[in-house]
Amino acid sequence: xxxxxxxxxxxxxxxxxxxxxxxxxxxxxxxxxxxxxxxxxxxxxxxxxxxxxxxxxxxxxxxxxxxxxxxxxxxxxxxxxxxxxxxxxxxxxxxxxxxxxxxxxxxxxxxxxxxxxxxxxxxxxxxxxxxxxxxxxxx
Numbered sequence: 566x567x568x569x570x571x572x573x574x575x576x577x578x579x580x581x582x583x584x585x586x587x588x589x590x591x592x593x594x595x596x597x598x599x600x601x602x603x604x605x606x607x608x609x610x611x612x613x614x615x616x617x618x619x620x621x622x623x624x625x626x627x628x629x630x631x632x633x634x635x636x637x638x639x640x641x642x643x644x645x646x647x648x649x650x651x652x653x654x655x656x657x658x659x660x661x662x663x664x665x666x667x668x669x670x671x672x673x674x675x676x677x678x679x680x681x682x683x684x685x686x687x688x689x690x691x692x693x694x695x696x697x698x699x700x701x702x703x704x
Contacts (some may be wrong), residue, residue, distance in 0.1 A: 566574075569618070576611055584609055585596060586609055591616055592614050592617075592670070592673070593614070593649040593651075593665065593703040594628070594703060594704055595612070595613055595615070595649070595651050595657065595701055595702070595703035595704070596611070596612045596701075597611065597612075597701060598610050598701075599654060599660055600660070601612075601660040601661065601662055602659065602662070602680070602682060602683065603661070603662045603677065603680075604634060604635075604636040604680050605680045605681065605682050605701050606636070608625065608627075608632055611627055611628065611632075612627065612628040612691035613627055614626050614671075615651070615665050615673065615703070617638070617670075617672040617673055617675070620672070621637060621638060621639070622635055622636070622637065622638060623635070623636050623637075623638045623673075623675055623677060625662070636662075636677050637677070637678060638665075638675035638677050638678075639672060639674065639675060639676050639678065640672075640674060640675055641664070641675065641676045645671050646668070647702075648668065648702055648704070649666065649667045649668070649669075649673075649702065649703035650664075650665075650666040650667075650701065650702060650703060651664070651666075651700070652664035652665075652666065652698060652700050653698070653699040653700075653701070654679075654683070654686065654698060654699075655698070655699050656683075656686045656689075656690040657686075657690060659686055660699065661680070661683045661686075662677055663676065663677060663698070664676050664677065665677075665703075
């Protein structure tokens with residue numbers, strides 16, 4: 566009985582280790598030189614890994630794993646011709662993650678809908694000037 570239990574535990578641990586190894590190799594990584602907002606969560610500048618844990622979701626996690634957030638996303642079919650890219654909308658000195666584009670990962674060609682905060686900032690900025698788009702290369 567102990568041998569069967571040990572074999573089952575070993576099998577489960579091996580499966581988890583394999584899935585973690587696959588998850589680590591999946592996604593894009595980018596160094597973002599400014600603070601930015603994703604779904605009402607402000608993240609500090611730094612290196613981030615972007616993955617898609619499920620259809621319609623994007624996970625943004627700092628390289629040290631201390632900071633993370635998950636956002637709803639929609640597939641748009643916008644494929645980057647020049648490599649992986651993060652596209653930000655800029656309003657004044659605020660940056661909002663708008664798109665993740667990857668020529669190699671179908672699930673990461675997504676648009677992140679504007680949050681309530683971004684819609685409020687859009688409305689305030691509309692009378693002042695046009696929004697800017699900022700693109701950052703990712704790998």
